[in-house]
Amino acid sequence: MKYRAISLFAGVGGLDLGFEQTGKFETVWANEFDEKAALTYRSNFNNTLSTLDIHEVDKEKLPKVNIVLSGFPCQAFSVAGYRLGFEDERGDLFFETLKVINAVEPEVVFLENVKNLVGHDSGKTFRIIYDALEQHGYHIKYQTLNAKDYGDVPQNRERIYIVGFKNKRVYEKFDFPKPTELKKKLSDVIDFDNQLDERYYYTSGKQSFYDLLERDIVSQNTLYQWRRQYVRENKSNVSPTLTANMGTGGHNVPLILSNHGIRKLTPRECFNLQGFPSEYKLPDVAISHLYKQAGNSVVVPVIKRIAKKISIALEKASEVEPIQLEI
Incomplete structure (x- = not known):
């Protein structure tokens, strides 16, 4: 049985791809508001994709799943977004993620964001997110990982990954992956x-x-x-x-x-630097859109390694006592 996932702010599907590459997860419903990113997503996935504004999504009608993935837009927490945090209207998108979590009640929550999230507003922004997840019954682990150290991808890209587990046994079995040697050279991904x-x-x-x-x-x-x-x-x-x-x-x-x-x-080289496979389809749209999509996405091999660790934790915890994963 594969663990079922909902993917929010799915972009071109980097989170979904990383999880699906483990062979343990499948995205059954995704949401992406940007029509050009949605076009790239649909070129590579066959699941249900909603293009509604996340505020308009009827959370009560979402499918029951085991995990919610959310790469909620990071501009409000990044240097590029002037560090406005929750005062920026995009900062409320975390709370839309929380509404989905509250409605679906997944066993696992996976969030990805810029590393500045932790230090923003003297740590208050991150504390709000951490406390909100805890109050919803999740045990939280988080870590900042650099793509060049954890994904064998020659890009200096630091991101924070937050993983929450409803079941404490699963939480205790989960660890983030260890650093790995960078073997890929620029010439492996650039022509x-x-x-x-x-x-x-x-x-x-x-x-x-x-x-x-x-x-x-x-x-x-x-x-x-x-x-x-x-x-x-x-x-x-x-x-x-x-x-x-x-x-x-x-x-x-x-x-x-x-x-x-x-x-x-080229846009393809940018996708290569994010760890997307060569067969990942890029639609025939203006290259400015493809550059934006690549820059907004995630490093797929890093996601895959974390996803594998999540599946291992779920399986190890089940060996001790079966975990009821309601779907």
């Missing part, structure tokens, strides 16, 4: 060799600042960013954190020195 569509390349005729790019972008061992007035080299030889605003301007998309010139990453 330095082949010539691509000219729209990805920077040239002296198109960019007034090209001479600065040519002067400072000198290595194929790392990625660069044009920061409006200067070139920033990512010293750690992995990709900097991909962001949702990559689609709003070329300066936000990481740059490489390919064998055919200086260019920005």
Whole structure:
């Protein structure tokens, strides 16, 4: 039997994919308001996808499931969102997640957000979330994991993962995964060799600042960013954190020195850096939407490793005494 999941703020399905890759979980209902992200989701999943505003979803009519997944929008808690937290209207989306949890009463709750969530407003924001989950009967564990250390993905991307269990025995059996060696190189996920569509390349005729790019972008061992007035080299030889605003301007998309010139990453390469498999379908939409979707998504291998740990905890606890998972 597979554990049934509801996925909120599903985006392009990164959380769902990571859980389903374990072979232990299946998403039966998902919600994603952004129509372009929903198009990508539908290109890869066959389950029920609602595109309603989460506020309009009738929580009482949702299917009974074992786990609720929620990557509720993080802008309200991130530096990019000016750290407004719950004062930002997007901050209330956690409470919409809580309404779903209250209606469905899953055995497990899985939340993902930016690492700044913990320190926001001197820790008050995170304390509200933690206390709310506890008051709903969940035992909580949380940890900040970096994709390059826990997902074998060459991207510097730190995120906080919060896991709640109704059953204390399952909670006691659960541990977050241990760090793993980074074996994947940038060249494993980025095409330095082949010539691509000219729209990805920077040239002296198109960019007034090209001479600065040519002067400072000198290595194929790392990625660069044009920061409006200067070139920033990512010293750690992995990709900097991909962001949702990559689609709003070329300066936000990481740059490489390919064998055919200086260019920005393609949307597919951005999805590669999030650990999506090569067969993941990207629909025919403007590349600005695909950049945004990649930047908003999660690192799939990290999700898969946590999901596997959750399934192991559920199984180990059941060996001692069967757990009734109502569906």
